[in-house]
Structure formats: C-alpha cells, structure tokens
Amino acid sequence: MSKASPVWRIVFWRELRDQWVGGKALVMILIYTLLLGIYAYLFASNSELQLLPLKQMVLEIVKAAVFVGLFICLIVGADSVSGERERATLEGLLLTPTSRRQIVVGKFLSALSPWPAALAVAIPYWVVLSKGDVALGHALVWGPIMGTLLAPAFAGIGMLVSVWCNTNKSSMLLSIGVYLLLILPSQYSGLSTVTQSTQATDLSNLFQLLNPLGAANRLLNDSIVLSAPADRLWLWTTTPLLFPVLVLAVLFVYVGPGLQLEGGVRRLRARPI
C-alpha cells in the first residue's frame, strides 16, 4: 500500500508548478537570460576594445549572474505567502491539518528553484567570455558555491518579509529595500577592493565581511581577479555560511510554525500533547 507523501513535498511540487508554468519564476528567468545575454554581448564588444581586463570581465559577469539569481530567489520568496494571502488561497491551505512549518519548507524549497536554473543559464556565458583563461576555473568553483550558499538566505529573507506583510506590494517593496541595503554597500566596497585591494582599510574589510553580499563580492574578486589561494579565501566564506543559517533558523524555528492568515506571526503557546 502506498504511503501518503509528506506535506512539504506536496506543497513543494504544487508551488514549483505554479512558479514554472506561466508563473513568476519562469518570467524572471526569461528576463534574466535576456539581460545576461545583453551584458555578455557588451563585454564581448569590450574584449575587442580591451577597455577592461579579461579577468575583471569574467568577475563582472559572474557577479551579475549570482546577484541577479539571488534577487530572483528573493522575489519568488517574497511572493510565496503574501501572494497567497492576496489571491485568497492561503486560508484553504491553513485550514488543512498540516504543519505550518512543513508548508513553509515546501514553499521555501520551491523559492530556491530559480537558482539552479539561473546558474545553468549563466555558465555558458562565463565559458564563452573567459576564452579559456584560468579565471574560468575559479569562476566555476566560487560562483556556484557563493550562489548556493546565499540563495537559501535570500529566498528565506523574501519569505520572512512575505509572512509579515499583508499585501504583495509591501512584501515586494520591503524585500527589494533589504536587497538594496545589502547590495549597494557591497558594490561600493567591492569597487574599492578592485582598485586598491591591498590598501583597503581594516574598517572597510570589516564592513565587507559582515555584509554577506560584500563578503561574496570580495571572495569572487580575490579568487577570479587576483587568483588568491584557497586559504586566503576562507575568511570571506564566513558570512555567506552564517547568514543563511541565521535566516533559516528564524524562518523554520520561529516564523514557520506561527504562519497565520493575517500578516505577522501567531504568538506560539504551549498546547497539551
């Protein structure tokens, strides 16, 4: 006799289908592919003019792929709960005798699904643009590692915001706000490391280390452009490792079980077993 599937798997497959059959994930990946194509074309033109070193060019296309891939995960996560609230489909789900945490796990896994797709789309561009340079090897190792570490964090942030917001609009705006707060400083400090990495101050290093996107930016720069050995890179994996752990702990331990119809989280109280 076949057994009933776990709830997270049922929710995951349904969400996956909703996102990829005419849903947000498909549309965003199509736009991403187009934009990455344009970006790569511009870099290819540049390689003829030689305005930017090849390694720097590879770094830029890898960063674009990783950071936009993370953005897609964030947006899909941001739609996952508040979107259902707005479409009035959440109540039906909450009326079933399923664990709230498992619902959140299913939705979370589905919000992660754009990342492998984004990576699959990006890698051919990296290969073509690198023209067999040694930077490709570093890009192929560290790009996927950084993206795979940070994608759960960004999908998780999107979901946290989505659980708290009643409308999709506020969820999207808030998520984009958080993303900008993280990416803008990382790009600024990233720029300084490109030009004067050895003279970078301790303070700017610290800021970069604390910001997961800053740390990822620095790691990609040091590995792809400076070909730094692995032992010099490990420090920059600290935040990209810890940040997802923190976000997912909040999502699955505190927020997930308190998922409710209205925005916010139900205060949990002990129930008799």
Place this chain on the structure above:
Amino acid sequence: MSYSETTPRRTEVLVAEGLQKSYGPRMALRGLSFVLKAGRLLGFLGPNGAGKTTSIRILTTIMEPDAGRFSVDGISHEYPDQIRRRIGVLPESFGLPKQMTAIEYLTYFGQLYGRTASDARSVGMELLEEVGLKQRARSLVSTYSHGMRQRIGIARALVNDPVVVFLDEPTIGLDPRGQQELLGLVQQIAEERSAGVILCSHLLTEVESVCDDVVIMSSGEVVASGTVADVIGRTEQNTMRIRVPAEALEDAQRELGTISAVRQVTAASGMPGWLRVELDEAAAEDHFINNRVLETLLRAEIPVLSFEPEGGRLQDVFLQLTAGGIK
C-alpha cells in the same frame, strides 16, 4: 481508514461556550455559545459587523479566542490540528489556482489531509460527481463560472469527510436558480453525510426554508438561537398586517376599530396600502381572532388583498432583533 469509519459520531458535533474576541479596544465577540447537532443545518445570521466572520474563523481554528472554549466532535479547541481533520470550510472569499484542473485541485487537498495520491484522486472524482462537476473535472478551475467555483469550493470542504461543514455565504453572487440548486446541495450534505452544517447567509427566506436551527448575532452577541420555528415563535407579536385597496383604507381602519380585541389600527410604515392591526394581550389566546378580523372586513365589503401576521417570518425576527446592531 477514515475517522468516521472507526468512531461513532457524537450527536453534538460542535459545542461553543462563551467565546470572546477583541481587536484592540473593540470587542468583536461577546460570549458566543451554541450547540450544533449531527445532520442538522444551522443558519448563522447577523448584519455586517455582527461578528459572524470572527466566529467562523475562531471555530475553524484560523484564529484563537481570547476567552471561552469550543469543541468539535468532542475535541477541544486546544487541539486545532485534530479539529481541522474533522471540519470542512468554504470561506466567504476563496481563491483558486490558475494552473490546476478541478481534479488536480481536489487531489492536492486530499493529499494535504493525508490521503495517498490515488485515494485523493478517486475521492475527488466522487465529490465532483456529487457537486455536479464531473464533466468539467479536467477543466482549469480558473475557467469556472462563479456558481461552479462555489461548487468546487464545497467539494474541497468535503474532501476529508468532515463532521462539521462551515459554509460562509455560499450563495452570494449566484442567480436565483443557482442559489436554489446550491441550497439543495447543502441540505443533501447535512442529510446524507450526517454532518452538522453551519450556513452563514443574508438570504433569510432561504435560511428559513432549509435550516433546522438558527443563531442570530448582533454586535458580537447572540440575540436569538434555537430551532427556526422556536426563534420565529418567540418573537411573534400580537400584530397583523392587512393590505386593502387604497380607496378603502379609511373604511377598513374604521371597521377594524370596532372589534373589541383590536387595540390600534394604523397605516403600516413604509408599506403603502397596508394597515397594521395591533391586538390586545387577551387576543393572543383567541384562536379565532384572525377569522373575526377578516369577517368584519368581508361584511363591510372591503376587498382583502393580503394578510400576514407580523413577526411570523425569520426576516421580521432578524430585523427586530438586530435593529441598531449594525456597526
């Protein structure tokens, strides 16, 4: 094996006692108490803002009460997961996914209730047949008409063979035939499945005709509850309304005033052509008073176009009990 196969269903399938809920300083529910029995259809009535939706959300475990308690099939509200296994709900507004067919939709929910995919699918097909949508089982639910959406919503509410079914305004937005068909389906659910059904509706005539029991709420309080007949009877007044031709109004008023049991005859407010006849208290025991009133008019050769006791309809009771209760 489903719960219903292993455990005999209790007669009282839902018992609510003193449920209270506040939103900040506003008290939305001030002690809701009632009992629903298996196989009975209970009309849950009240003007907008009376606390119906809050009550339903508490009873369906979407919200927690601030005070009071309730049980479904003997299960305390402190075990919401177990209660959810025993209830089916059609919320007032519910969305349907864009990319799912009706059978996929019901299979999905069946699986969420712990059924295997094949079991959920076969239950889904049975339900689609029960609600008259079998022919459209493979159509996308996003292409359904409003009436069909309500039916698929009811089918979803039945996917777990519930002991109590909550239907929040299931007939809203339907044409008269659609309303009638849906109410027939609701009656069928109560009778054939022996489920207790709570029907929230503003269609008082329909509630009166299909429901066994009724709870009327106003400003967060229960202002009347019991069987439909009891509730109507309890508030019946010693007053009747008579409609006569406009040119005969004065004559009719004069003739009716000559009857000793009649206390007062006035024009019924807001009802042109109608007279409101108030009888004295002793007339309540007189079973022939209606005959004598009509006889007086017939003897005076005044045509009687219509005649009805005031307070004899659920609508009258509702308007009387909820006057001033609309927030």
